[in-house]
Amino acid sequence: MSRPSASTSSSSRSSRSRYGKEVKELQDALNQNKIESKRDAIRKIIDAMTRGKDVSMLFPDVAKNMETSNLELKKLVYLYIINYAKIMPDLAVMAVNSFRKDARDKTNPFLRALAIRTMGCIRVKLITEYLLDPLKESIKDEDSYVRKTAAICISKLYDVSPELIEEQGLLKLLDNLLNDGNAMVVANAVCALLIVQESKGTTMLKLNPYIIQKILTAMNECNEWGVIYCLDALAMYIPEDGKEAEAILERVSPRLNHNNPGVVLSACKIMMKFLDYLQNPETIRQNALKMTAPLISLLSLGKEPEIQYVALKNINLIIQKRPIIIEKDIKVFFCNFNDPIYIKLQKLEVLAKLANNDNIQQILHELKEYTQEVDVEFVRKAVRTIGRCAIKLEKAAEKCVTALWECLKTKVNYVVMESIIVIRDIFRKYPRKYEMILKDLCENLKSLEDPEAKASMIWIIGEYVDTIENADTLLANFSENFKDEPANVQHQILVAVMKLFLQRPNDGKELIHNLLKTATIECENPDLRDRAYIYWRMLSTDPELAKKIVFTERPTISDSSYTIENELLDKLIENIGNLSSVYTKKPESFVKKLRDVLNSKIADKIDDVYDQDQLMDGRPEDYSDQQGGQSNISDNIYDTSSQIQSQVQQSQIQQVSQKIDLLELDDNQPQQQQPQQQQIPQQQQIPQQQQIPPQQILQPNQIQNVRVPFAEVLTANTPGSQTQIQGLSIEAAFQKNGDKIVLDLRITNKTQDKTFSEFGLKFNKNPFKLQPDSIEIPCQPVFPGQTQVTQSSINTNGPVAEEPPQMPYKIQVALKTNLDVFYFFIPMSLSVLFSSTASITQQKFIELSQAQNIARKQEVLQIQIDPQRMKEKLERNYFFLIGVRKDERGVELLSYAASLVNGMPLLVNVIHAPTAINLQLQVPHPTLMPLLYQAIGFILTLN
């Protein structure tokens, strides 16, 4: 095919005409009879398609060529159709017949499989049903290649129209494929079932001993990817007993010798999981050791760094669970000069975990080498790893300190700074043991650019004021720029000078005097100022006591900060080889789909309801009539009171012309309606606040609660869900108002010409059953450019979501206006949900804190706050003080309890330290942990 020489004209008209010409030429070529010209044309089309050019107008011409007998041409046509079917579903129907024909081709199984595979890729609901018959036949095809393709095809179509697939019994047919005689078919059936299982949310692959045998047999004969599908399915199985586990392990362990790294790790996943079911320690040991060599092979030098990276991440988990697996082979974790930095850092991580008293000499020697390398980040991490070893291994601490000492002597800036930070931790762990390096430390004061290093150094000086002779001069130098320093350095200066004065009153007198003056008068940081005030008062009342307080013994530190909690660890072990293990996170915390799955289901329902609503020509009075019905969304069987209530309200709705509630979220509720319930008096309804007088928003008594700052939850450029209207901006915050929860909304109209009015509000189901008292928001119409502030009160009688709250905790909200409906999330602090009445007695507290099923965690809140102020703040926000205990060192341990609106108890033990607050949190559900931690942080930092 000849092409006209490219026109040099750049005018758009000529380029358009040239484009048109090309299209025309392609069209002509496609309609010719010669295969070659057709093939060339479609190649050009696909090339253009890949480059992102729109060639969709050629669809009819291309589709005509589907029925060719030339396989290559056919494949190209299919490729084109897959790409454009999504945007041109009507035209895609044209292709159906050809697919049906090919899928039933008698002579060539290859053609049948190609048709089945391709039609699965056309994700158009419209044509799915035409494809079901040929698909059903292909499942029973005589050729295994077609059957294995059909298995995957079912999972594809399930994505497009799950109902249809279920109706037609295709899942049953898929299940039958597990009994197929061909291993690849079984493996693909396993794979397809797992895919369907995931989108359906219920178990599809029923793992029983019979199926397990099937999978084990298939695994021996299918290709490497099939082995992975089989292994990943087996990993989900929970063995009946140790005997069964052992039998399966025996079949699985030969896979460790497979060449494909994916197979090796998937086999390890089963091994790690099933070892928990074995009893005999010797069997466990033997099986565990089978993994050693294959795992180490994943790191050998020829392996791609990407593979090594995933392997290292997983080894890090595996050795935490079963250290025996890699005990001796530390050398593979030594860094090679050419390793990418992400590998080097991971290796250091593993080395720190593997360090013990026997190998520390060897590891240290290696780490010292690293500290002389070129890469700054790597060097810092190496220094830090030396410090971790020192804290982890008491016996080896001295060797580590010597190594750090050498680092100090290098005088290389970043090495010195990192060493100082690390040495600070060592001094904390082993007080007064390694004073000999103080001299060298003090020689490096000039080069401390990093605030953390500086703060560490000052802390060290403060700690050893009695040993460091010129401590007063040093601290005086540091204090000179006191006002310009970052907060953490300022704090350390203050503390160190205080220590200096208490130990050597004559040397520190002037310094402390000036510093306290500066800190109390000139500093704006409230925590710093408060601390200065306390010091001042302590010194003026009882200096001896002050000394006791300032030099009190600190809680010990350990190297546990890098270990993963057991619960999470087990979850990660189940995910060996998966992304979860690389991120060291549970799947639901990074997979958007898992997080959203519930939300989206409900959002769909909201949409449906709105659709119906529109059909009914929604008039404002519809909503006001139904106001009583706003809390009827309840399929909640736990809370009987709300159920009765819901029935009452439901009956009301039925009275109101049988209409569905505006923001009805749940249609599963029982639709029964009994006459006597209609007689239940009106007062059972929650008192409603129809209108909130504006002044109520700023009642003075609210100030005692933490004011949650407004968050922007809807930006002006977010379109609504129906008419895509933009320009509504909303800021929102949940607040505690006395013992009530309220939602403050700041509604801004950023449009030029539209007016928003008739605001309605609805919450998605949420774990604490929150819902607004009234759908209607008491708000005047918001005119262009105007902002209105409203407050709605919230109750806790809404429907419950059966999922624990996530961090950060957000509530999905639908906001209806006269123009459109908007969906957004409003973040919520747990502090808003604390019950205002004391419900936990000392007795109960002790009981609860000893309970088995309660989650515990130590946290440190890095803030500096006056202890009295801390108590005050906590108590004002409904933490009730249960008891105060002092340990032998005189450290005060405060026990607080709070309960959530749903009655869940939250227990907190608080130890106040000068620069931080140590918290011991106990909650009935682990997901509450971060929320509680966040809430406390919130309460203590906000005014």
Added chain:
Amino acid sequence: MFGISSIYILDQKGRVLITRQYRNELPMNIHETFNKKLLEFDEYTQKPVMIDKDGYTYIFIRHNNLIFMTVCSQNANCLMIFSFLFRLVQVLQEYFVNVEEESIRDNFVVVYELLDEMLDNGYPQTTEFKILKEFIKTESFQLKEKKQPEQSNFNVVALVSNKISWRKEGIKYKKNEVFLDVIEKLNMLIGQQGNVIKSEIIGQVQVKCMLSGMPELKLGLNDKAFFEAQGRQSRSRAVEFDDIKFHQCVRLSKFENERVIQFTPPDGDFELISYRLDIRVKPLFSVDVLIERKSATKIEFLVKAKSNFKPKSTANNVEIFVPVPDDAEQPQFRTAHGSVNYMPDKEAMCWSIKQFGGQRDFMMNAVFHLPTIVSPNRDKFQKMPINITFEIPYFTVSGFQVRYLKIQDKSGYNALPWVRYITQNGEYQIRMN
């Protein structure tokens, strides 16, 4: 278990060369998000697995001037995907030899065809080149083998789902031969005092199989575990494998139970075994470098290389890379053996010796001038290791030996096995300092 949501082959600038999408919900321009994400990192901090704010994970590898990238929206089996990507590159290499922007652009139709066969709905399927080449052919392939296409398709289908998927029936050779190449690579890290910090042998057995029919092969090695399993003492030196991996044709359970390596080989070239030994090996070569700074502008290197293997072996093509200051200039070399080249781009000099006998030592002297304006990285070279490359034929460091290779076929032909051994450098480094 989750697979790939979409796969991309991108050029250096992040433009799409090839793409297939397997999930509807992905944004069409997700590769642009990936490109932006890439820019957030320099080559140092870039990790091969990245997640964006919408929860999409990008798993990618680089090859020449290409990026092979996959997007996953779920908790996918990450290592499976990496393994697949490397396999994809491998297969493409078999097809086009050089896998780079040019060859992908020129052959995009074949690449699409391959992807279609290798990945169904984001799950890897058939990835064996030997099978794929039977029904996906580039033009050059087609010219070479003139078969009726319809006919070959039948065989192919049988191949893909056959029990022995790696070999087709009816292969015929006039002369039945098998060539075994035992290649050992020595990875070694040596400290500045000549102490071995790390040593590891990565071995492989490459097979070129030219056998008729469906033969059954049995391979005997001097495997220590095998002798122990047999309950007999080995007369000669036996090798203790730390880890041994096989081509999928080897019956794994047979090996696990009896330590017998039994298989029906694919036709042509393939890697039968790869193994790893974690044993302490005496350095084959040691290199001493004496650095003398004659003046501020002149530096002298005295390099002494010594071979420690038996005199009857000879190493070929020995190259010793010694790092030098990055601003060194005007090199002067003196040596009685081999030749020396200055390689400013590698910040090193390369001393090549064509033949290096066992138990020999050679000397080399090099003088460089240094500019008076000192480069900020001038001393970096002392932290870089010396690298050595070499090849020693007829020799395995581990002592690996093929004891026998039995070949049995129904037709009962006689076949000849040939075995060659060679030891090469892996990453063979000596710390300078």
